[in-house]
Amino acid sequence: MIKDEVNKLKPSSTLLINEESKKLEKEGKRIFKFGFGQSPFDIPKSITAELKNNSHQNKYLPMQGLLELRKAVAKYTSKKKNYKYKDENVIIGPGTKELMFLLNILFEGDIILPAPSWVSYEPQAILGRNKVHWINTKIENNWFPTADEIEKIITQNKEKNYLLFINSPNNPSGQICKNLKEIALIVKKYKVIVLSDEIYSELSFNKDFKSISEFCPEKTIISTGLSKWCAAGGWRLGHFIIPDNLNEIKIKLSVLASETFSSVSSPIQYAAISAYEKDHSNYINICNNILKSIGEYVYSNLKSNNVIVNKPEGGFYIMPEFLNKNFTSSSEMCKNLLEKTGVALLPGSNFGISKNKMIARLSFTDFNGESFMQQVNKSKDIDFNIISKYAPNIIEGTKRLKEWAESAK
Ligand SMILES: Cc1ncc(COP(=O)(O)O)c(C=O)c1O
Numbered sequence: 362m363i364k365d366e367v368n369k370l371k372p373s374s375t376l377l378i379n380e381e382s383k384k385l386e387k388e389g390k391r392i393f394k395f396g397f398g399q400s401p402f403d404i405p406k407s408i409t410a411e412l413k414n415n416s417h418q419n420k421y422l423p424m425q426g427l428l429e430l431r432k433a434v435a436k437y438t439s440k441k442k443n444y445k446y447k448d449e450n451v452i453i454g455p456g457t458k459e460l461m462f463l464l465n466i467l468f469e470g471d472i473i474l475p476a477p478s479w480v481s482y483e484p485q486a487i488l489g490r491n492k493v494h495w496i497n498t499k500i501e502n503n504w505f506p507t508a509d510e511i512e513k514i515i516t517q518n519k520e521k522n523y524l525l526f527i528n529s530p531n532n533p534s535g536q537i538c539k540n541l542k543e544i545a546l547i548v549k550k551y552k553v554i555v556l557s558d559e560i561y562s563e564l565s566f567n568k569d570f571k572s573i574s575e576f577c578p579e580k581t582i583i584s585t586g587l588s589k590w591c592a593a594g595g596w597r598l599g600h601f602i603i604p605d606n607l608n609e610i611k612i613k614l615s616v617l618a619s620e621t622f623s624s625v626s627s628p629i630q631y632a633a634i635s636a637y638e639k640d641h642s643n644y645i646n647i648c649n650n651i652l653k654s655i656g657e658y659v660y661s662n663l664k665s666n667n668v669i670v671n672k673p674e675g676g677f678y679i680m681p682e683f684l685n686k687n688f689t690s691s692s693e694m695c696k697n698l699l700e701k702t703g704v705a706l707l708p709g710s711n712f713g714i715s716k717n718k719m720i721a722r723l724s725f726t727d728f729n730g731e732s733f734m735q736q737v738n739k740s741k742d743i744d745f746n747i748i749s750k751y752a753p754n755i756i757e758g759t760k761r762l763k764e765w766a767e768s769a770k
Contacts, residue, residue: 370484375707378695382705393758394727396705398532398677400592401730405644408591408636415631424619426453426600427630433637434600444578450602452614455625457560457584457599463617464556464582464601465489467610470522473514475506476713477680477720479532479558483713491524495713500671504534504680508543515551523551527573528558530565530675533712533722535656537570537674545576554607555581560599561676563590563645566653570675579606589676590645591636592730596629651733652677654743655725655755662759667766677726680709683719683766690716702761723762728752 378396386392403409425431431448439446454460458481465472465485472486476495486493494514496506505527515523525548529538538544548555557573562585574581586599603611618624656673663681664670670681688694691708698721699705709720733751737743749756 366487366490369487375480375711378699378705378707381696381699385699385703391703391757392699393702393704393754393761395723395725395758396707397726398722398724399594399726400589400648400677401726401728402592402648402734403731404592404596405636405641407639408593408632411635412628412632415628418627418631420627422624422627422630424624425615426451426625427627427634430630430634430637431600433634434602437637438583438602442572442574442578442583444574446602446604450604450611452601452603452611452618453625453630454599454601454618455597455622456588456594457558457586457601459622460599460601460614460618461485461556461558461584462488463614463621464524464610465491466617467613468522468524470524470552473506473511473523473525473553474713475504475526477504477531477533477709477722478526478713479528480711482526497715500669500682503536503539503671504531505529505536505538505540506544507540508547511544511553512547512551515547515553519551521552523553525553525555526558527555528560530561530570531678532561532676533678533707533709534671534680535673535676535678536671537565538573541571541573542576545573548573548577548580553580554610557581557583559583559585560589564649564652564677565675566649566656567674574602579604582607582610587633587636590648591641593636596633598625598629598633647734647738648730650737650741651730651743652725655728655748655752658745658748659723659725659755659759662763663766665763665766668763673725677724679723679725680720681723682709683721685719685766688719691719691721692716694719695721698762698765702758702765704758704762704765725755727754727758 382392431451434451435446435448462485466489471492473494475498496510498504562570583602588594660672668681673679695708706721710716
């Protein structure tokens with residue numbers, strides 16, 4: 362009754378952790394929601410105002426997306442990346458997740474995933490019946506693959522097509538990829554295209570994010586949207602930018618779009634124009650100031666003889682490794698951690714990391730972003746007192762985690 366590919370998929374342990382957290386909360390336990398990654402801020406007011414203004418928009422829109430929105434996205438991206446993208450290169454979808462899924466359906470070839478990778482890449486590849494090659498990355502390489510590691514996979518069979526996923530700033534590691542130029546040389550040399558998942562790119566704390574599209578634009582699909590920087594995950598609006606060279610992919614993607622979601626909700630698309638046409642740099646800078654301060658607080662408090670961790674460089678996440686020999690898997694460790702301390706983390710095994718490694722993802726978004734934002738501006742120093750006041754769960758959860766790591770080594 363159920364197809365093999367679908368049968369292979371298990372319920373995500375994000376859901377399991379959420380269920381377990383809810384159960385413990387009902388029992389009266391204080392839970393620190395460091396498992397789920399969602400922006401803690403409100404959407405910029407000028408953009409929600411546009412949604413109200415456009416609530417009457419009731420027509421189906423073109424399957425590739427509203428022309429004015431695609432123009433605004435192309436203009437915004439061309440300026441950022443110093444490359445000429447046109448409205449025809451843009452396709453709007455109900456979140457980038459759906460567009461990635463359709464890309465997996467149409468793509469004929471193998472998928473290269475760095476471990477760690479976002480949870481949905483592999484299940485989508487399986488549903489698209491594409492073979493997955495994992496590359497185990499290392500902390501000393503910032504948790505990104507080296508060019509050599511990628512080339513080693515490709516040279517096993519140079520005739521195949523490959524789709525390489527690069528997600529920077531990264532979910533779950535919080536790191537920014539620094540060897541894009543070297544990776545791009547490999548991409549240019551073989552039958553490889555890149556899905557550059559840039560959903561966290563505006564949330565790069567030191568503004569040092571670069572896109573691989575700057576080095577191999579003709580072989581890169583850029584994937585991004587409103588979910589993270591604009592705090593609008595629930596609006597479900599994302600886009601791909603597909604260069605002229607990959608036009609065949611764009612045409613097929615539009616066909617699949619028309620046969621599945623038809624077009625993204627009209628009011629959302631009209632409202633999104635202002636997200637790309639107006640200047641939101643002040644809002645983004647404040648978000649980055651807050652996220653950077655909180656990320657660095659968690660980092661400097663966790664890093665110890667018992668915990669190996671890199672300083673977060675962008676996005677919402679930090680990925681500690683606990684030097685702990687008491688557990689047989691990272692999910693067993695996370696379960697114990699939740700029961701003992703109330704801190705919910707996601708096991709590294711969810712992201713393609715070997716389950717024997719006691720690695721977990723911590724999302725440092727368990728605070729009210731709106732009230733925090735009202736207190737600070739983009740350059741104000743955010744000290745311990747401010748974090749204690751506006752992000753008390755971060756302080757208490759980190760403290761519990763640190764104590765647990767010390768006692769459980
Ligand atoms: C790395 C990464 N890529 C893509 C997405 C999906 O974003 P969207 O809301 O555009 O579907 C997420 C959301 O959690 C993510 O973390």
